[in-house]
Amino acid sequence: MINDFLLNLRDAYLRPRESARRIIAAAPDMSACVLMVTLGYLIQSVLSGLTFALAGLPPAPAGLAARALELLAQLFMFALLAQGAYALGARFGGRGARMQVAAAVAWHSLATSALAPATALGMAAARPEAGLPEGLALLLPFSVGVSIWMFAQFVAEAHGFTRLAPVIGATLVGFVALGFVALVAAGLIGGLLG
Structure with a gap:
């Protein structure tokens, strides 16, 4: 089972459509999608923390309340992205069911957690002030692009589109x-709390 997961994770980067097809075919329910997003968040947090520690950088705030709010934000973003991808895709002729798109978006959250070290660096x-080589800053647009x-x-x-350019x-x-x-939203919340 773990070997299958790791192979599908590798394929998420090398053959993303095949990887997504496997996840969609598994027909995860919403609780499995939420679990994928939560695991993605946890992996991302651990990898980012390790990256900061190995680079000799101060860690991000790690209190329980801060982490809980970050996880809630991740789950909110998942819901927003899944609904947006479903609705926009359906508007342009996509055939994906709501749960198929949600599974693809949840898998994206989990699969891209491996990009956390590149994003953090x-x-x-x-x-x-971090004192890192300036060239490492290129890792950020690279990880965002991937x-x-x-x-x-x-x-x-998930939607059955054959042309990728319009989807990008x-x-x-x-x-x-x-x-x-x-x-x-951050400005409004900051204004209310500040």
Whole structure:
């Protein structure tokens, strides 16, 4: 079972549509999708923490309340992304059922948790006070690009789209809009708490 998981994780990066097809065929229910997102968050947190420690950087705030809020944010983002990918795909002729798209989005969350070290190093290297080689900052756009490419592949597979370029375009527009909404929400929450 673990070997099958690791092979499918490898395929998520090398043959993403095949990997997504296997997850969708397994027909996970919503609790399994939530479990994938939660495991993805936990793996990402551990890998990021290890990366910061090995690079000699201060860790991110790790209190239980902070971690619980981060997990809730991840689950909220999963719900938003799954619904958005389902609705937008259906609007453009996608044939994926709501749970198929949710499974693909949840698998994306778990599979891309392996990118956490590259993301953490890229974010840290972008800050001069971290003292890391500036070139490591390129890991951030690399990991974001891989994540977007995988997301588009997984959603295209869930909806049965054969052309990837429009899905990548919709994914980019969706992520930019989602980022804007997140910034506004963070500003509002910060204003209420500050």
